[in-house]
Each structure stands twice: as C-alpha cells, then as structure tokens.
Amino acid sequence: MNNVSESTRVSPKQVQKDIESYHALGSMADYHANNAENSREAADTAYQALRAAEQQAVTTQAAASAAADALVVARRNFHGVILGVKNEARALYGPSSDQVAALGLKKKSEQSKRARSKKTPAE
Numbered sequence: 001m002n003n004v005s006e007s008t009r010v011s012p013k014q015v016q017k018d019i020e021s022y023h024a025l026g027s028m029a030d031y032h033a034n035n036a037e038n039s040r041e042a043a044d045t046a047y048q049a050l051r052a053a054e055q056q057a058v059t060t061q062a063a064a065s066a067a068a069d070a071l072v073v074a075r076r077n078f079h080g081v082i083l084g085v086k087n088e089a090r091a092l093y094g095p096s097s098d099q100v101a102a103l104g105l106k107k108k109s110e111q112s113k114r115a116r117s118k119k120t121p122a123e
Helices: 012-025 040-093 098-102
Strands: none
Touching: 012 040, 040 098
C-alpha cells in the first residue's frame, strides 16, 4: 500500500531529499524491512524507475524543443519562398495581372489611391 496519495505533487526539493535518504540507506548494512514494500530491493527498483523516468522526460523535452525549433525555421523558410514567388509573379506577369491577384495580392489597378489632404491656408 502506497503512503502517498495519487493527487499529491512531490516537489523537486523533496525528491532530492528522498534521493539523499536512498543513498544513506545504502550505508545501512543491517537494514531489513518487515514490510516488503519498504525493502532495499523495493527502494532500488523505485530509484531505477525514477532515473529512467527522468531520462525519458529529458529526452522527450529535448526532442520537443528541437521539433519546435525546426518548425520555426521551416515556417520562416516557407514564408521567404512565398514572398519571393509573389515578387517574381509581379515581375513576370505585371502588377495588375490576374496571376498576381490569384496569389492574394491586390492588383495595382485596384489599389485605392491615397487621398491628398488639403492644406488649409494659415490665417
């Protein structure tokens, strides 16, 4: 029977103290638990499981970070290529062509002209 509730979160500080206790247990040659769940073998198994889970978490986090970085680079590269395609389409087909409009750009002939503001004479 586990002494810790499933909903209990164990802090990294507490885990470090537990690891120190585990290492101290190694120096107790005469330790013998009456309950098999508290035996040296159970502690060894739990410690190895903790180390394996930590290694898996670190590996998974590193892979996720690398994947996120690769995604950022791929998005940036794709965006750069599409900007180049749009510029090439303007040069190849002209700024008022249907091909330019198909790429999501406004035709030059459809762009609104800036209204000039009238200057009021200073009085």
